[in-house]
Amino acid sequence: MLNEFGNQFLDIALWISFVGVTLSIVLLVYRTIKGPTNPDRAVALDAIGVNMMALVGLQAINLGTDRLNDVILLSGILLFIGTIAIAKFLEKGVIIDRDHR
């Protein structure tokens, strides 16, 4: 009984969460497109990445699989690298510091 209720509850929660996170991404996309400055876009993009991780987490629950964990971890790592790269780019104009610079 409780189990059934739990399952139903989880389904609803998942549904709400999916929609919530997606809407949240939509908001961020608005910011990405709107800007107005590039750091704003970078923040928004970074946040999209974070939201994506959440979305993947939700999907993992939805499908009951652990195979998406790779995606989550990797998203995190890439997101970090990507954000750092963008930030450095925005600041100095180059991502990888060249020797002769």
Place this chain on the structure above:
Amino acid sequence: MEIILTVLASILFSTGIYNLLQKQLLRIIVGTVLISHGAHLFLLTMSQVKRGAPPLLVDDVSSYTDPLPQALILTAIVISFGVTSFLLVLAYRTYTLNKTDNMEEMRGSDYD
């Protein structure tokens, strides 16, 4: 859902082509990236999506999503990546040598 995805892929194509028809190198390359996204999406769409579990064998699951298109897309993504990387560097070099990023100024009839 497939219909929506088809529409999306087509939008990616349209916007990609629109960008491709512009003058600036960056827009053109953005166009190609969008087009390749569209192409990959077509490949995904055309294989009945969401029928069954992810193509990972699990004991009690009998119905899986068609794994073949996924394998094909994977290959295509990596290849597109290689080509895009090359294209980016090429664009940079083209710009530095031709001193312009406007393709219309790079019509050219001289052949070195």
Place this chain on the structure above:
Amino acid sequence: MIEIIVSLLILIGTFFTFSGSLGIVRFPDIFNRLHAATKAATLGVAGVLLGAFIFLVFDIGIISGKLILGIFFVLITAPISAHMISRAAYNSGVELTEETRHDQLEKDQPS
């Protein structure tokens, strides 16, 4: 029972995530938006992932190290990312919102 805990976790996570995004949209300048991104969004995703972790543990009996690592990673990197972006934003001369009261950095390092 576990389902309910998981549900709550993901709902709370989603709430924070969404709120963070709302902040990013609503707040007036880049630094304020960064506050939203670094805090709410990070916590939100941590919540959802924790939910997923617990679900996986109890539902299919897998203790996923990757997921834990992922959570830690988000938590650790979020502030660093934020720091990097804010520095970049500041150095590249992004305007602060008009309401900004003090700017000691401006005084110290007039650009």
Place this chain on the structure above:
Amino acid sequence: MAIQIILNLLVALMWMFLSESYTTPTFFVGYIIGIGLLFLLRRFLPDIFYIVRLYRIFKLFVFIFIKELILSSVNIVALAYKPKLNVEPGIFKLPVELKSSWEITLLSSLISLTPGTLSVAVAEDQSSIYVHAMDLPDIEESINDIKATFEKAIMEVTR
């Protein structure tokens, strides 16, 4: 700390080698044995026992970090839904006593996670951190707040 960890790992590996079993459980057993050995030999080691330090880090992380994170998030969320933002943002300079750059990085990260503050830049001489605050009614109070919580905790871990 590093040397202790390496020693511990070596002990674990030795254990695996001796028991001719290269599985995870064997490794754990070896690792625990290693902890035990290190504990026994702690007075001969140059640093404090690393498990202690790990505990402090854990404490810093879980109790301060998580707590602050949650608090600041709630704060932000509240702001996010406020129909009208009546805050006074600003950037202030936070003098730091920490020296090594990773300590400063850690601190600035923690600052970023605290309610209403965000580190913007580190002064060139690494003597201070510039912090952006969302609502900055009183600079001194903010500075003291940070110094009392994070800087102290970090120093506890590193020194």
Place this chain on the structure above:
Amino acid sequence: MIFAIFAPLLLAFIIPLLSKWKYKVHTGWLILPIPFAIFLYFLQYVGADFQPQMVSVDWIPSLDIALSFHLDGLSLLFALLISGIGTLVVLYSIYYLNHKEQLGHFYTYLYIFMTAMLGVVLSDNVFGLYAFWEFTSISSFLLIGYWHHRERSRYGALKSMLITVFGGFSLLAGIILLSIVTGTTSIQGMVEQSDTIVNSEYFPFILIFLLLGAFTKSAQFPFHIWLPDAMEAPTPVSAYLHSATMVKAGIYLMARFSPILAGEPYVFIALSLFGLVTLTWGSYMAVRQTDLKGILAFSTISQLGMIMAMLGFGTKVALFAAVFHILNHATFKGSLFMIAGIVDHETGSRDIRKLGGLFTFMPISATLAIFGTFSMAGVPLPFLNGFYSKEMFFQASLDNTASGAIAETLVTIIPVLAVVGSIFTFIYSMYLFFNTFTGKSQVEELPKHPHEAPKMMLVPPFILVLGVLVIGLFPTIFNESLITHAADAVYGGEANKEIYFWHGLIPAFYMSIAVVVIGAIMYLTKSKWSGVYQVLPGRLSMNRVYDWMVEKSETASQRITNTYMTGSLRQYMVLLLTAITVIVAGVLIKTSGINFDMAETASITATEVIVTLLIASAAIATIFARNRIAIILIVGVVGYGLAILFVLYRAPDLALTQLIVETVTVTLFMLCFYHLPNLKKDTSSWFTKSTNIIISVAFGLLMMVIGISAYNSRSFDTIAQYFIDNTYKLGGGDNMVNVILVDFRGIDTLFEVAVLFGAALAIIGMIKLRRNKGAN
């Protein structure tokens, strides 16, 4: 026989080696025996009891292409002309060409030509014939361009090649059609099926194709224009190719197919009309010329026209006369060319306005020239072979009967045109002789002081003139042993005809007399007529048409090409996309391929819709982005959005890869575009913008319609089940995608890595080569 045909070719390859000794002995002497031997070889067949021979060697039996040679009367006549005159020309050239010139080349071309020409006239296989045919054009091209440092030579060479190869290609189409219709590639085989050919629906095409081939080669109006310019070739070449042999290949072709074609109304109209126009036009033009070789060139054109016309008449007498005239023309025209060459060689000029009174300086040449020119003029003297065939021509021109309006009109015009043309022929012949050898000499005007040519140089024209006389005096001997056989072959049956000097006071005789009388009067009163000769051609000149066409081919092609080869990527893309859209959409509609009967589709969830929307809006936003970082990041959104879709559609591996790729791509984008200018506002015209929009939307729509239709047209189960069933059992893994990638489709993966490898090499190469190039 095969050896005889290919001997010159073999020799041609050896000549370059021989010419190493060229400073000791004139190369010509070394190779002279070959054509003579060939001549002797063919001479052995001459005789009243000649029987056709056939030799064949396989070449490409699968395509029914063979080197098969059929020696009948016609071929024999030509083979003798080719080898006989060839011998004389080589002999003549030894004195004509200085041994300091590149004689090796000259003789190589000449001998290639000899083989080609023998091949043309002896081949029975149409494709063999065609192959040799093209080689006559090519060797002619090389010979005309022999003095290629002269602009005129190059011009003439290219012109002759273009026109004759054009004809060759047309001939090719004709013979392919012939072989399709008859199922054989043998000319003899085709002759046997002449009814099939004539009644075939393809016959008009066959006829046009063959005629184009023959007319171009034999310089028939309006394709005659290459021949005067071919006179840039050394005179031995003109004597050989452009009077005696190659230009007769077209005649040969018509003669060869005469058993099939003769008597067909269209053939009659086409050949006699073009032949007579050519005759008249050529002779009229010849009168205008001041260059000896120019006169001879137009003369050749007109004579060829005459022969062509006779082939068109198709009557027994006409065909006989045609064959006879082929022989006669070769003799007198060959000799005249050689004498023109001698005059040129010894005086340094060929301009009849400068020449005159040379009789005293070069009596032998002049004497030879008398026979040549008078024979050409058709002066009724019993020792001039030209008269015989000319009179037969007149006779034949009166004998035609035909039905149909055009043909009937033609029948009445033919004799008139024949006479008019012959009058001009008479006039220019007189010019040729009298203006060169008689009258006031202008020695001081000439570059060289004239004197008689070396004796050996006079031998070849002498022999030819001897031919003129001998044929004139003893026509029957030639008739029975040679001409009859040739005429039989052309007629396709017994074409026996006697050759007499005196036929009585038949109309043809009056015509001959009229020609001589009117011609003589017109020649003597020439100054009064000079205006007439300048009237006609003027703007009409076919040369101008040719020059215009060649020039246009360049300028027009430049213009055409420049309209679309603009170098503009956008324009290229627009053209490409339009083409694809229009054609594919056309096919889609034509095959009624649109299928909107919804097949089973997956359910829709809000998340999916929203993610889709967000990707779409980001994609659209790229168009409006005004900032390079912005556009890169927005593209990033599309990429990450796609990764989300991959997660939602149960493709974790894809999502992973997409993430990595997207991140690295965005990074690379940043790296490469930092130094490039920022995005600018699209300032292109309203028209450009709307074209862009229409094209991109149209193409997207097309993709969409096809996509939906394709999805709804699913007709088979996919092969996926096999992978699902076998992944673990056979592939030894549980991640199907991975197993497919590394095992089932391992080659894909291996070469996908190869693409990355190539990209890496290319990028490194680009960077390294730049650095090494220095800082310029």
Place this chain on the structure above:
Amino acid sequence: MINLIYLPIVLPLLASVIAALLTKNTNITRLFSQITSVVFLIFVGGLAFYIFQNGTIVGQAGGWAAPYGISIVGDPLAILLVLTTNIIGTAAIFYAPKVLEEKQERFYFYALYFLLIAGVSGAFMTGDLFNLFVFFEVLLMASYGLIVLGNGKAQLRESFKYVLFNLFSSMLFIVSVAYIYAITGTVNLAHLAERIETVEQQGILTAVGMILFFVFAVKAAVFPLYYWLPNSYVVPNPVVSALFGALLTKVGIYSIIRVYTLIFVHETAITHSIFIWLAMFTMLFGVIGALSTHNVKLIVTYNIIPAVGFMLMGIGLYTPEAIAGSVYYLMHDMVIKGALFFLIGALVIAAGTKDLRQMSGVIQKYPLLGWIFFIASLILAGVPPFSGFIGKILLLEGGLRQEEFLLVIVALLSSLLILLSMMRIFVYGFWGELMDGLSNETKRIRQLTIPGVVLVGLAIFLGIGAELVYPQIESISNMLYERTDYISSVLKE
């Protein structure tokens, strides 16, 4: 024996990797490449001989039976083209050191060359639609690397356009694969042929087939999709131009032949008649382009296009002899285009200019070059008894049998104009007064002429010795027309 079928693809890849590693000493790389390509050539020759004797060999990669795995199909057509590829490649390898700067050689000319060969051979031999895409990408990537080799200003500019066009068509390729998979559920060519036969290529399949055609048509440079070709083939190094001119468009044509004789053969009234029109325009516009310029290299480059028209003509006519004509022409054109580009490269180096108006009398100093060029031009125009002739007869015969008179006339006319365009080079570039500034490097020019001589010799052999070759071509075209051999060889249980 079956496993040897992979080697023409895998060995060049291996060689490519090795060549990329051997950058320290260019001499060694050069030597390695020369020896390797000769060895490959001999090997492929042997393999081709075996296949001609014993019939199609099909390798099911990894032992996975078709249609599940990837089939590598060594049918006579594929192996013939692979052999031709290797012949031209080997000639190019010996040509390369004389025209490339040492740096260009060092920075991966040889590695990219072998990669190109791997891609081209793979494209010829694969029996899988998606795998064909992969091999296309391999060869294109190699070609991208080769086209930018040297880094000239115009070179990069044109390369960019070249890459974009190919990229776009590659994307279209993926989409076509997607569509086809949606309808048929398979990507194996033979399996596709079998499945599509059972539904008789309903409407949507024809449309999808047309998209696939355009994918190949962009690479094959069919009207109106060839705009990218002329300039991008002119700008690179002569040896690269030769490789491109001889190989790249041919892969496109091969793919059209393969797909449109094996799979989409049920709506020929629509598809193949479109091809005939396109073939006509391709011939015309190509040759018009060749007449429009004074750049000798561009003239030769433009002449690629009418040749494509000829090959497409055979496919459009779709009769066994017309297909045989296309195949013969394909093989012939690979050889002769390679030769012409080698020779034009030598001419440009000898004359020091590409502008026809500035050169004259080259033959006086370089007679061998001049004469070989002359013969090559004749071969190109389809003059008998050389190789172009055989293909042309077959195609014309096919055209006339189908009563496509306009097509035949256009084909003949364009042959004539091809000849005109080439003879203009001969008459105004080789003939005439000896020009100033003619190169004095007689030894180098001679070395540059040799590969052209070899290929021209081969083309002459293909014409005069046609009887040795033609029966193979005939049986190939019959196999293509009948289809059963290919399908049963691949799908045998």
